Amino acid sequence: DWSCEARRYYFNIVGKYGGPVQTLLRKLAPLAESGAIKSIRPLHGPILEDNLGDYLKLYSTWSRYEPETEGVFIACASIYGGTLEAAGKLAEILRAKGAAKVVVSDLSRSDIAENVEDAFRHSKMVLACASYDGGIFSPMSDFLHRLGAKGYRSRKVALLENGSWAPCAARVMKDKLALMKDVEIVGKPV
Numbered sequence: 001d002w003s004c005e006a007r008r009y010y011f012n013i014v015g016k017y018g019g020p021v022q023t024l025l026r027k028l029a030p031l032a033e034s035g036a037i038k039s040i041r042p043l044h045g046p047i048l049e050d051n052l053g054d055y056l057k058l059y060s061t062w063s064r065y066e067p068e069t070e071g072v073f074i075a076c077a078s079i080y081g082g083t084l085e086a087a088g089k090l091a092e093i094l095r096a097k098g099a100a101k102v103v104v105s106d107l108s109r110s111d112i113a114e115n116v117e118d119a120f121r122h123s124k125m126v127l128a129c130a131s132y133d134g135g136i137f138s139p140m141s142d143f144l145h146r147l148g149a150k151g152y153r154s155r156k157v158a159l160l161e162n163g164s165w166a167p168c169a170a171r172v173m174k175d176k177l178a179l180m181k182d183v184e185i186v187g188k189p190v
Contacts, residue, residue: 002046003058008117010062015120015150021063025056032056065153067123071101075115076128077108077140083162087128090160107139116146124156124186127173131163136172144176153181159189 014021031037032053040048040055048055061068072094078084084106091102103122105115119125129140136144157177161169170189177183 002048002055004117006042006055006058007062007068007121008113010059011117011120011150012113012146015116018063018065018151021059025060025063028056062120065120065151067155068121069101069123071103071122072099072124072126073118073122074102074104074126074128075119075140075143076104076106077130077137077143078106078128078162079108079130079132079137083128083130083160086160086162087126090126090128107143108137112139112143112146115143116150119143119147119152119155120150124158126158126160127177128160129162129169129173131161131167131169134166134168136169140169140173141176144173148176148180151181153183155182156184156186158186161189 028037037052038049040052042048058068072091074087074091076084076087078087084104087104091104094102101122103118105118107115127140127144129136132138135141159170159173161167161173163169174185174189177185
């Protein structure tokens, strides 16, 4: 499936340049509608010659920072597994309540580029993280830094923190999200 790799590439490399991509797509629209475009030849990736309209629609969705999939991405940074267990329980609850799609990823053990892709792909996100040295566990810090650098925006995000003796993860994650455009924190941190 080309779209999975293209999405990962787009959000990790092109991500913050949605405006210029939209400008290009407006110029291409008449050519695409007339059938004058026979292939898409990106600098990186396969030459596309079939279903060009579908691919152009995906690029349009991505460059407008709109979610492609209705669902919840739970991004978890767990030190010893307790936070991951809580994230898994939350996923079960969301599925039982009828969430369209729920994806859980352990940021400590998964590909960061795929996590960035999932954050942009889904309509909602939950950040689950342990408090760590007065801040947040480093995989979550790296993840939020990358989201901010790539223009993450226009999403609803909920926060789950783990920190029995000095909870600060929710505050730190909220501060990092505040730097992103149109990100709404939903509910109170759990």
